[in-house]
Amino acid sequence: MSVLKKLRYLLPGFRRAEELDMQEELRSIAGMAEPGELGNLTLAAERRREVWGWTWLEQWLLDVRHAARTLRHNSMFTVAALLTLAIGIGANAAVFSVINGVLLKPLSYPKPEELVAVRQNAPGAAGLANFVDGLHLSSSQYFTYSEQNRTFQSLGVWIAGNANVTGLAEPEQVRTMLVSNGVLQALDVAPEAGRWFLAGDFIPHGAANPFGGGIPTTVMLSHGYWQRHFGGDRSAVGRTITVDSRPFEIVGVMPEGFRVVNTEADLIVPLAFDRGKVTLAGFAFHGIGRLKPGVTLAQADADLAQLVPVWRDSWTNGHVGDGRIYESWKIAPALRPLKEDVVGNVRDLLWVVMATIGLVMLIACANVTNLMLVRAEVRQQELALRTALGAGRGRIVRALIVESVMLGLMGGVLGVVLCAWGLRLLLAVHPANLPRLNEISIDLRTLVFILALSVVSGLLFGLIPALKYAGPRISLALRSAGRIASVSRERHRARSLLVVAQVALALVLLVSAGLMIRTFQALGTVEPGFTHAEQLQTVRIGIPPSLIPETERVTRVQNEIADKLAAIPGVTSVGFATAMPMDGAEPDWDNIYAEGKVYPDNVIPPLRFFKYVSPDFFHTTGTRIIAGRELTWNEVYGFRPVALISENLARELWGTPAAAVGKRFRRYIGTPWQEVIGVVQDVRENGLQEPAPLTVYWPPLQPALGPFPMNAERAVTFAIRSDRAGTEGFLNQVRQAVWSVNSNLPVAAVRTMQDLYDQSVARTSFTLVMLGIAGAMALALGIVGIYGVISYSVSQRSREIGIRLALGAQQGELKRMFVSHGLVLASIGVAVGLLAAAGLMRLMKSLLFGISPLDPLTYASVPLILALATVLASYLPARRAAAVDPVEALRAE
Amino acid sequence: MLVLKTLVLGPMHGYGIAKAIRTSSSDALDIEFGSLYPALKRLELKGWISAKWETSENNRRMRVYRLTPAGRKQQLQEHSKWNDFVAAVSRVMEPQP
Numbered sequence: 001m002s003v004l005k006k007l008r009y010l011l012p013g014f015r016r017a018e019e020l021d022m023q024e025e026l027r028s029i030a031g032m033a034e035p036g037e038l039g040n041l042t043l044a045a046e047r048r049r050e051v052w053g054w055t056w057l058e059q060w061l062l063d064v065r066h067a068a069r070t071l072r073h074n075s076m077f078t079v080a081a082l083l084t085l086a087i088g089i090g091a092n093a094a095v096f097s098v099i100n101g102v103l104l105k106p107l108s109y110p111k112p113e114e115l116v117a118v119r120q121n122a123p124g125a126a127g128l129a130n131f132v133d134g135l136h137l138s139s140s141q142y143f144t145y146s147e148q149n150r151t152f153q154s155l156g157v158w159i160a161g162n163a164n165v166t167g168l169a170e171p172e173q174v175r176t177m178l179v180s181n182g183v184l185q186a187l188d189v190a191p192e193a194g195r196w197f198l199a200g201d202f203i204p205h206g207a208a209n210p211f212g213g214g215i216p217t218t219v220m221l222s223h224g225y226w227q228r229h230f231g232g233d234r235s236a237v238g239r240t241i242t243v244d245s246r247p248f249e250i251v252g253v254m255p256e257g258f259r260v261v262n263t264e265a266d267l268i269v270p271l272a273f274d275r276g277k278v279t280l281a282g283f284a285f286h287g288i289g290r291l292k293p294g295v296t297l298a299q300a301d302a303d304l305a306q307l308v309p310v311w312r313d314s315w316t317n318g319h320v321g322d323g324r325i326y327e328s329w330k331i332a333p334a335l336r337p338l339k340e341d342v343v344g345n346v347r348d349l350l351w352v353v354m355a356t357i358g359l360v361m362l363i364a365c366a367n368v369t370n371l372m373l374v375r376a377e378v379r380q381q382e383l384a385l386r387t388a389l390g391a392g393r394g395r396i397v398r399a400l401i402v403e404s405v406m407l408g409l410m411g412g413v414l415g416v417v418l419c420a421w422g423l424r425l426l427l428a429v430h431p432a433n434l435p436r437l438n439e440i441s442i443d444l445r446t447l448v449f450i451l452a453l454s455v456v457s458g459l460l461f462g463l464i465p466a467l468k469y470a471g472p473r474i475s476l477a478l479r480s481a482g483r484i485a486s487v488s489r490e491r492h493r494a495r496s497l498l499v500v501a502q503v504a505l506a507l508v509l510l511v512s513a514g515l516m517i518r519t520f521q522a523l524g525t526v527e528p529g530f531t532h533a534e535q536l537q538t539v540r541i542g543i544p545p546s547l548i549p550e551t552e553r554v555t556r557v558q559n560e561i562a563d564k565l566a567a568i569p570g571v572t573s574v575g576f577a578t579a580m581p582m583d584g585a586e587p588d589w590d591n592i593y594a595e596g597k598v599y600p601d602n603v604i605p606p607l608r609f610f611k612y613v614s615p616d617f618f619h620t621t622g623t624r625i626i627a628g629r630e631l632t633w634n635e636v637y638g639f640r641p642v643a644l645i646s647e648n649l650a651r652e653l654w655g656t657p658a659a660a661v662g663k664r665f666r667r668y669i670g671t672p673w674q675e676v677i678g679v680v681q682d683v684r685e686n687g688l689q690e691p692a693p694l695t696v697y698w699p700p701l702q703p704a705l706g707p708f709p710m711n712a713e714r715a716v717t718f719a720i721r722s723d724r725a726g727t728e729g730f731l732n733q734v735r736q737a738v739w740s741v742n743s744n745l746p747v748a749a750v751r752t753m754q755d756l757y758d759q760s761v762a763r764t765s766f767t768l769v770m771l772g773i774a775g776a777m778a779l780a781l782g783i784v785g786i787y788g789v790i791s792y793s794v795s796q797r798s799r800e801i802g803i804r805l806a807l808g809a810q811q812g813e814l815k816r817m818f819v820s821h822g823l824v825l826a827s828i829g830v831a832v833g834l835l836a837a838a839g840l841m842r843l844m845k846s847l848l849f850g851i852s853p854l855d856p857l858t859y860a861s862v863p864l865i866l867a868l869a870t871v872l873a874s875y876l877p878a879r880r881a882a883a884v885d886p887v888e889a890l891r892a893e
Numbered sequence: 894m895l896v897l898k899t900l901v902l903g904p905m906h907g908y909g910i911a912k913a914i915r916t917s918s919s920d921a922l923d924i925e926f927g928s929l930y931p932a933l934k935r936l937e938l939k940g941w942i943s944a945k946w947e948t949s950e951n952n953r954r955m956r957v958y959r960l961t962p963a964g965r966k967q968q969l970q971e972h973s974k975w976n977d978f979v980a981a982v983s984r985v986m987e988p989q990p
Binding site: 021024025028029031032033039040041043044045047048050 | 906907908925926927928930931934953954955956
């Protein structure tokens with residue numbers, strides 16, 4: 001009530017009426033009283049006005065207006081401060097909005113906190129360390145887990161793949177997502193048109209693959225694919241499209257932006273497992289689930305853990321054996337929030353970048369504080385005058401802080417603009433495979449962050465000068481007007497401290513940038529296992545069974561394509577494999593039994609990464625043959641039991657590469673032994689920073705083995721070596737060559753090996769660029785800081801310099817004096833910074849490669865750079881000092 | 894409190910209140926007009942007293958303050974609180990029999 005009444009006084013009209021009222025009343029009262037009886041009536045009126053309560057607001061407004069005026073009049077100072085602040089705040093805001101979008105915001109599914117990634121560990125499975133993300137789920141595990149759990153609302157498995165769509169336009173290879181029953185229910189995103197898959201869609205039709213995968217007959221479209229090929233027409237639902245030469249009925253369309261974890265696909269296809277044919281093995285699928293409300297991760301873990309033995313007893317691996325062999329694997333579920341899967345390994349990276357940019361902000365604040373100090377010094381007389389005229393200390397502090405907070409807020413406004421630009425740039429660059437890029441925006445939380453940052457930094461750089469100069473030193477200030485008084489040491493201390501802090505912070509940033517440069521260097525010396533990546537063209541071609549049913553014919557067609565590609569002018573060599581290094585394809589794993597080794601019952605030999613490669617593949621990629629030789633086409637078509645292995649596998653099994661040639665091994669008990677004909681250089685399959693996996697290379701055509709029919713790899717990537725790789729003309733020739741063999745084959749995933757290589761170091765190069773920018777900004781700001789302090793000290797001490805010169809000081813000596821002053825400040829900063837860096841760099845460990853966080857070269861060179869910069873920054877003002885004319889300087893007295 | 898007490902006796906204008914306080918306390922409490930005048934406004938904003946322009950017998954326009962019901966309640970409360978306080982202090986101060 002009272003507040004409301006008071007609020008009325010914000011209205012000027014109301015205030016005016018009250019004022020008139022009061023004046024009249026006072027007049028009437030004064031008329032009654034004796035003169036002087038009531039004391040000072042003006043003061044009474046003034047105090048009564050305060051009761052209306054908005055005087056403090058008016059004073060604030062006054063301060064703000066005054067601050068605005070002062071800032072406008074000192075345009076040089078204002079521009080310098082604003083620019084520094086805007087860049088600092090803008091950079092911070094941009095990085096914060098990335099962190100907000102990627103790490104802080106909940107996933108864009110309904111009730112995202114219930115979603116989990118169903119992962120499992122198998123510490124007993126030798127060789128599993130090669131899996132980047134634990135043991136995937138097999139189809140039989142899907143049945144056991146999804147049907148018998150007690151803690152999930154729904155649980156399903158999924159895997160990404162490729163398929164050929166024909167009959168719409170040109171043959172096109174599209175990205176598919178195969179989902180089991182339960183995946184869409186768990187994610188709970190309603191279709192944009194049509195319906196989800198129903199239980200009936202998961203009933204397999206026709207032939208199954210060895211792991212029980214059958215053929216479905218329905219499909220859902222992504223929003224993008226629907227728009228591209230059906231123009232968003234709702235009648236697309238119910239139509240039929242040809243996928244891998246089979247008819248599929250479109251039953252629904254998922255809305256824009258729908259993705260599973262980070263995978264987007266054009267088509268969503270049901271995983272139609274054939275219950276009668278699934279086996280224990282086939283750990284190929286990602287698991288996803290939605291917990292019942294209130295269930296914790298630990299409860300769900302325990303629930304699935306008790307199902308592991310149930311699973312082992314419920315299924316078999318056909319003739320190869322029953323579940324007992326998996327006891328030694330010690331399979332244990334390791335659920336984690338789905339968000340962790342989505343965010344992946346960028347968490348550390350983003351926080352490091354945020355911390356760096358935060359440091360830059362601190363340096364910027366230190367610089368602005370310095371500017372404010374200089375200005376406060378200049379304004380001493382004004383402030384002293386105000387104090388003399390009766391302004392309280394509080395009032396002056398307030399005025400100064402209003403000024404600096406206003407600067408901060410103006411910087412913040414400019415910062416928002418810079419941040420928006422920065423984000424647009426960032427999205428255009430699409431760095432480091434950042435997940436959830438489409439969810440990054442300047443939202444309310446970012447704006448609040450910017451506001452807080454502006455106000456806090458305004459307070460930060462306003463408080464120091466305010467407290468320092470608002471003190472009651474009127475007489476001193478008024479007297480010492482101008483350059484007569486000598487400058488007290490004490491007044492310099494604040495500025496020197498700031499410079500030391502700046503240098504220390506800059507050193508930390510430069511060290512982090514230096515470590516990233518060294519990391520990049522270290523990566524450059526790693527042999528990836530292929531050469532001249534920019535001359536290596538890769539294209540992916542899949543041949544569906546419906547197009548060419550005969551297995552052996554598939555390999556012959558691939559052979560024919562390879563020959564046609566090799567005939568293109570400028571092509572020196574062609575080969576193909578199931579996947580290229582670093583292309584992010586789902587890896588394949590097998591247990592490998594070496595001949596002559598004894599494997600106890602119930603112990604499975606280690607899992608080995610494997611690929612199928614054609615003859616000439618290693619010659620094409622430039623992978624060195626260390627011992628033996630490559631495969632020949634005769635061996636492929638003759639079904640010769642041969643294979644190649646990687647150097648590290650050869651060393652582990654047989655000691656040396658040379659000793660491995662001629663030795664034999666196999667992948668299933670009871671199948672024929674395969675002979676090692678060659679050992680090849682290790683290949684960094686998972687990126688330069690990951691160790692090269694122990695690898696087996698099989699021929700692309702496999703005879704029938706035990707339960708498995710004859711098999712040819714139908715989806716392979718061709719590697720073409722040519723110095724014309726990547727040019728449009730060359731790609732056209734590649735397409736023509738492929739279509740001259742079969743015109744229904746789409747050419748997909750057209751890249752050069754260099755693209756893949758760059759992608760694999762994207763995280764490091766992104767960090768390098770970010771830290772490089774931050775380091776450069778820090779260095780520049782640090783130099784400006786030192787320059788400012790020294791040149792200010794030169795201008796303040798010009799009288800002293802004059803005396804010195806008059807007394808015969810040499811110019812060189814004077815210069816040295818100022819330069820060494822700068823160097824002293826810098827070396828204190830360096831010492832502090834080195835200590836801080838040594839402590840902080842440990843946090844960066846996960847981003848480094850091949851060097852220690854205490855890399856001596858970096859720690860030696862960065863201080864050197866800073867010292868050079870300091871000499872430069874203090875030499876310029878020092879030269880001015882030496883040029884002082886003693887007569888001029890002394891005349892001022 | 895003094896203002897409220899004064900107004901219990903009846904409506905009064907600003908000058909009257911100042912005089913009344915001085916006389917009723919036999920000049921012991923000399924409240925500066927500079928303090929009293931803002932206080933009137935404060936009480937008005939709290940809703941304990943109301944002010945109205947009236948014309949007096951000798952045809953003078955003046956602003957007359959009077960207690961509102963809320964102000965009356967407040968006065969009674971403060972009065973009894975004050976009495977309690979005085980009683981407590983005097984119990985301490987009075988010489989024991």
